[in-house]
Amino acid sequence: MKLTHSLVLAAALISFPLPAFSENQETFNVAEFTFKYSDPWVRQQPSSGMRAAEFTYDHEDENLEDIDIVFFVFGGTAGGVKANMDRWIGQFEGTPEYKIEEKEMNGTEVSFLTASGTFMESMGGGPFSGGEKKAMPDYMMLAAFIQGTQQAVILKLTGPSESVEALKKDFMSLATSPFTE
Known part of the structure; x- marks a missing residue:
């Protein structure tokens, strides 16, 4: 697997301010963290008990697919950043392109993953089931691992x-x- 520790994302974040939230901003809590969101994120009922929160990104451009984001909470370190990042990268076929960025934000360790390639989607039973997988070429994953004081988000x-x-x-x-x- 090709690992690229990159400051590109950090440089991009410094160069381009993050979009401001709209006036209809809402908040929700996951573990000890309060997240803020607004359109185009649409809150959904979590589709499983393992999910702490779930949203759909409603693209204005109808040529783009709406994307679901899922929030999970695990006790302790949830197996650690490296083990989780390795597992997520392993959900792609072969050697995907990926970048990992680690940051400290207000005293909290936050790790980000961007991976792209042919994603092997689990066809029932979830990623741990070992069941049939469907190849999804030209896919991308974005993930964040936030290590709280007692739980990982x-x-x-x-x-x-x-x-x-x-x-x-x-x-x-x-x-x-x-x-x-």
């Missing part, structure tokens, strides 16, 4: 690269919202 989304690329800034705004005013 994970944000993760996957979809067609063009659709995910179009929401990257809004993903970063959502993922970093507990650490901004």
Whole structure:
């Protein structure tokens, strides 16, 4: 697997301010963190008991696929950042392109993953089932691992690269919202 520790994302965040939230901003809590969101994120009922929160990114451009983001909470370190990042990268066929960025935000360790390639989607039973998988070429994953004082919060989304690329800034705004005013 090709690992690229990159400051490109950090430089992009410094160069381009994160989008401001609209006036109809709402908040929700996951573990000890308060996240802020607004349109085009649409809150959904979590589709499983393992999910702490779930949203759909409603693209204005009808040529782009709407993308679901899922929030998970796990006790302790949830197996650690490296083990989770390795597992997520392993959900792609072969050697995907990926970048990992680690940041400290207001005293909290936050790790970000961007991966792209052919995603192997689980066809029932979830990623741990070992069941049949469907190849999804030209897919991208964005994930954030936020290590809280007693729990880890994970944000993760996957979809067609063009659709995910179009929401990257809004993903970063959502993922970093507990650490901004």
